Amino acid sequence: MTEPALSVQEPASAAVKRLANGFCHAKLLLAADELGIFADLHRHGPSTQADLMDRLPLHPRGARELLYGLVLLGLLEFQDGSYTNSAAAAAALVPGAAEYIGGFLRRADRVLYPAWQNLAEALTSGKPQAPGAGPEAFRAMLSEPRQREQYVKMMDSASGLVVGHLADAFDWGAHRHVADIGGCSGNLVGHLLRRHTSLQATVFDLPELAGSFAEHSAALGVADRVGFRAGDFFTDPLPEADVVILGHVLHNWSADEREFLVAKAYGAVRPGGALLIYDAMLDDRPTNLARVLVSLNMLLVTEEGSEYTMGEASAWLGAAGCHDVRVQALGIADTLVAGYKPAV
Template sequence: MTAVTAPVTAPVAADPVAIKRLGNAFCAAKLLLTATELGLFSALDAGPATAGDVCAALELNPRGVGDFLNALVALGLLERENGRYRNGPAAAQFLVRGKPGYSGGFLERANRMLYPAWGKLTEALRTGAPQAPANFSQVAANPAVLNAFLAMMDSVNSLLVPDIDARFAWDSVGRVADIGGARGNLLGRLAQAHPNLRGTVFDLPTVAEPAAEHLASLGVADRVVFRPGDFFTDDLPAADVMIMGHVLHDWSPQERRRLVAKCYAALPPGGALLVYDAMLDEEPADLSKLLVSINMLLVTEGGSEYPVSECVSYLTDAGFTGITCHPLGADNTLAIGYK
């Protein structure tokens, strides 16, 4: 259930200043992560505010706040006029908690988990061991952390719904199962667009209550249900179409093959499996995808991104035919196979 994304950075020029800027790139990232953690963009949604207003609203010490806000202006996240600050267009649309387009769930998790883990990249490369293991039992034990994790999953897969909708003939489908589907955001939004869909979200028992609440909020609880289970040890729900999104990259190649084969066995003849991840090109050159794969090194025991051809081999070896692969969102690939 780990999902990540990453910015694209242009190759560094043969220039010491450019190298220095690249070495300091983490500073700009931390400005955004900290502003999200503080709830700055949500606070400014109420209207423009001075630095003093921000200090009072967020309980900050005045030292450094002016520079902090002006740095966010320089990044284009805030705008400044007559000493008052307001959200820029991107922040207003995507970084205000509670708005439909909120994408800060991933940023909140990145700040809490990925940012510290990247500080231990050297150790990860020396040992091959994760530096911030994604122990879901620990996540689930803390409701606030669990809700933040689930919000992160929603913020990532919501961006992919339009492309997934366009890439498959959902109007001719009856039953769908989202395997490892968190609280059902993806399947719920597909069901909103296609009244014919009936579905099951299959994930660990600790997600049951948040899933029920979220599916109800989407208005699809009468057609999409949550079923608790472990996809390695329990039977998968009956469905005509199965989805595994941002799931396979959490696991080793052997475990991926096992999961794909299990989906094939559970599907009826004519059924389909949809798999999506930030799959690598045959000659990896896309920095955003490579950073996602390194994230998997830092937070999982055996996960990584994998080439599109490797995904095709998982599907082919399991018995799927008619396999097609499609670009999905900014840096994902969707593979579809039929039984």
């Protein structure tokens, strides 16, 4: 269970002020990433403030405070007048690193951060506060190359944090073909195919993402084992497969739409296969602040989306006719609910 943020030994006013200033911490990170500080330090090694100002567009007024703030956040280390990336920054904030989440940070900075300024409005109206919330606006966003690239990088960041856990959480050796519904560039199945060389895959998503898929699957070296089928998962047939995945998909939609999608996806599972659902699912009581914040993100950027409980996901599988449902953690950020279809 997440410890309450106010359970610290300090005056109540100081603790509340610290919470109120949380947006400052976030913006320090987002601005530093946008300015390229972590990539620059990875490239050049230990650097003084003057070194960084020579190489990056940093103004003397504020540069010291930015770097000090990053040290105090645990993102940089400071020794003998020089700055280096911390271990956390090296793992998650340097392009090409195993846990790199730069795509998520770009999307967080440009979409989520502005939307959160209108959280009170969203909480009173129930309406999203970010552009691109409806299907038509979303398709228009995907049609614009720069915005589509940002979206794909954000989705790749999210799936990249899941794939290692998913690869170990399921018996992939017992199956031959996997379909990722709403699989974007194919990052998730691409990495699964690299780990499990007997697998083949299909990615099902909107036609605007076909080019991103082709480029990414070729870069991962799996283009000969994965195909792309364009379509709308509400109106078009889904590809049949031994394993069908709905990952970071259902939280975009209303409860009725989720039940519809689960039933449709379970119908696409071949006998003896499984439907895998994962999201940052909630418990029936307050236990995980990070997941609550993800759910509020969905309030801000979708028309009817939110996170949901593992019990709700299990119920949708039951309504679809599944009698064998299993639930397990998928790392610390997500929960996996798997529905198994009988072999006969």
